[in-house]
Amino acid sequence: xxxxxxxxxxxxxxxxxxxxxxxxxxxxxxxxxxxxxxxxxxxxxxxxxxxxxxxxxxxxxxxxxxxxxxxxxxxxxxxxxxxxxxxxxxxxxxxxxxxxxxxxxxxxxxxxxxxxxxxxxxxxxxxxxxxxxxxxxxxxxxxxxxxxxxxxxxxxxxxxxxxxxxxxxxxxxxxxxxxxxxxxxxxxxxxxxxxxxxxxxxxxxxxxxxxxxxxxxxxxxxxxxxxxxxxxxxxxxxxxxxxxxxxxxxxxxxxxxxxxxxxxxxxxxxxxxxxxxxxxxxxxxxxxxxxxxxxxxxxxxxxxxxxxxxxxxxxxxxxxxxxxxxxxxxxxxxxxxxxxxxxxxxxxxxxxxxxxxxxxxxxxxxxxxxxxxxxxxxxxxxxxxxxxxxxxxxx
Numbered sequence: 001x002x003x004x005x006x007x008x009x010x011x012x013x014x015x016x017x018x019x020x021x022x023x024x025x026x027x028x029x030x031x032x033x034x035x036x037x038x039x040x041x042x043x044x045x046x047x048x049x050x051x052x053x054x055x056x057x058x059x060x061x062x063x064x065x066x067x068x069x070x071x072x073x074x075x076x077x078x079x080x081x082x083x084x085x086x087x088x089x090x091x092x093x094x095x096x097x098x099x100x101x102x103x104x105x106x107x108x109x110x111x112x113x114x115x116x117x118x119x120x121x122x123x124x125x126x127x128x129x130x131x132x133x134x135x136x137x138x139x140x141x142x143x144x145x146x147x148x149x150x151x152x153x154x155x156x157x158x159x160x161x162x163x164x165x166x167x168x169x170x171x172x173x174x175x176x177x178x179x180x181x182x183x184x185x186x187x188x189x190x191x192x193x194x195x196x197x198x199x200x201x202x203x204x205x206x207x208x209x210x211x212x213x214x215x216x217x218x219x220x221x222x223x224x225x226x227x228x229x230x231x232x233x234x235x236x237x238x239x240x241x242x243x244x245x246x247x248x249x250x251x252x253x254x255x256x257x258x259x260x261x262x263x264x265x266x267x268x269x270x271x272x273x274x275x276x277x278x279x280x281x282x283x284x285x286x287x288x289x290x291x292x293x294x295x296x297x298x299x300x301x302x303x304x305x306x307x308x309x310x311x312x313x314x315x316x317x318x319x320x321x322x323x324x325x326x327x328x329x330x331x332x333x334x335x336x337x338x339x340x341x342x343x344x345x346x347x348x349x350x351x352x353x354x355x356x357x358x359x360x361x362x363x364x365x366x367x368x369x370x371x372x373x374x375x376x377x378x379x380x381x382x383x384x385x386x387x388x389x390x391x392x393x394x395x
Contacts, residue, residue: 001021001023002020003018003190004018004020004264005180007176007180009176011168011169012166012168012173015173015208015209016264017181017205018258018265018266019190019193019197019201020267021265021267021270028271029267029270029271032271032274032275035278036196039278039282042281042285043284046288046292048288048291049295056284056288057112060235060238060284061108062082063078063239063242065081065085065101065108066078066081067244067246068217068218068244069081069101071241071244072100072218075097076092076097076101080101081101084098085101085105099138099139100135103135103139106134107131108225111229114226121226123185123227125179128178128219129147131219131223132146132147132212133147135218135222136212139215143213144212145213149174149211150211151170151171151174152213153169154166154169156210157255158252161255162252162257162259162260165256165259167208167210168209177211178209181209184205185201195227195230196231196233197270198227199223199231202224204258204269206219207220221240221241225237228240235284236277239276239283240273240276243280244276247272250272251272254268293377297379298319298322301363314354314357317342317354318358318364318375320338321339321364321373321375326339326374327374329371330351330355330373332372334348359373363375363376
């Protein structure tokens with residue numbers, strides 16, 4: 001891929017929009033991209049109930065909001081962020097950090113509600129400005145006006161991450177570059193690229209222009225997420241900020257590598273980004289498999305109860321263990337707010353018999369070091385239901 005566009009500026013020389021990277025068949029980027037496509041196919045058609053999909057998406061959005069804010073210095077914890085996103089009452093002293101989280105929640109909810117699959121979705125200046133306005137709304141700043149391009153000098157980066165950079169510094173240059181950016185990112189040659197690459201290039205280009213007084217990183221990552229979501233990459237769009245945060249040093253260093261590359265080659269950032277997508281998909285796949293396993297286990301436990309292979313008491317006990325994913329000792333069972341109700345009027349011997357039976361049936365597993373019991377999530381991998389035992393298929 002070798003799409004490069006040079007745009008002259010009044011004060012900063014030529015600005016380069018680049019989609020130049022090594023995508024030859026045997027290149028590392030080409031191989032990683034194939035891995036991404038194969039991995040995404042593995043989750044794209046997994047049957048999952050809408051409410052479960054929404055639950056996963058909301059959980060991932062919370063993590064993404066925490067990560068994209070943390071990259072920019074927000075010191076709230078993931079637990080703090082979860083409370084704010086869930087609109088729970090909070091009493092944090094750092095009001096600005098709370099507003100940042102609330103703004104990001106609004107932005108991600110807009111993306112979450114996008115339903116149309118459009119790999120050629122248009123990125124406009126109004127779209128970018130609107131996201132920026134949402135992201136920086138109510139955040140007082142001497143250098144930033146929400147939704148408006150800056151007319152001040154900014155310095156980006158630091159020596160620890162490859163050095164500093166001064167993006168275009170005057171309003172006329174920024175205005176012109178943003179016009180050129182939307183023209184370029186919506187051009188036929190860029191639209192013909194796979195949306196995974198287009199999203200990455202949009203993120204990189206916006207970050208290098210740095211058009212606003214504040215919130216540039218968050219806005220760039222939101223535009224990346226917007227393109228991925230409209231292209232049908234559900235869940236994935238919420239995960240990349242987590243990857244960037246976990247690999248924050250490499251994230252900033254790859255920006256520096258792109259800036260220092262005299263051939264305008266952006267391969268370093270593309271490869272870093274593809275690794276992030278692949279890691280994100282693997283994490284999502286695990287989450288989906290856990291949910292499917294839990295649903296299957298719920299159905300299996302109901303089958304065991306209906307066929308009298310476990311008692312009603314054992315069914316309730318296992319259902320609570322499954323719903324809460326608890327690991328408990330025998331003593332803790334008798335103290336747990338939910339589990340103790342099952343056995344409080346029964347003898348300790350009854351509990352011990354149940355535990356022994358459920359272990360023998362592989363429905364529970366016991367950690368011999370901690371003496372804690374937990375549900376055996378792999379029981380369905382270890383056991384086949386015989387056709388003659390499954391009530392004619394009506395589980």
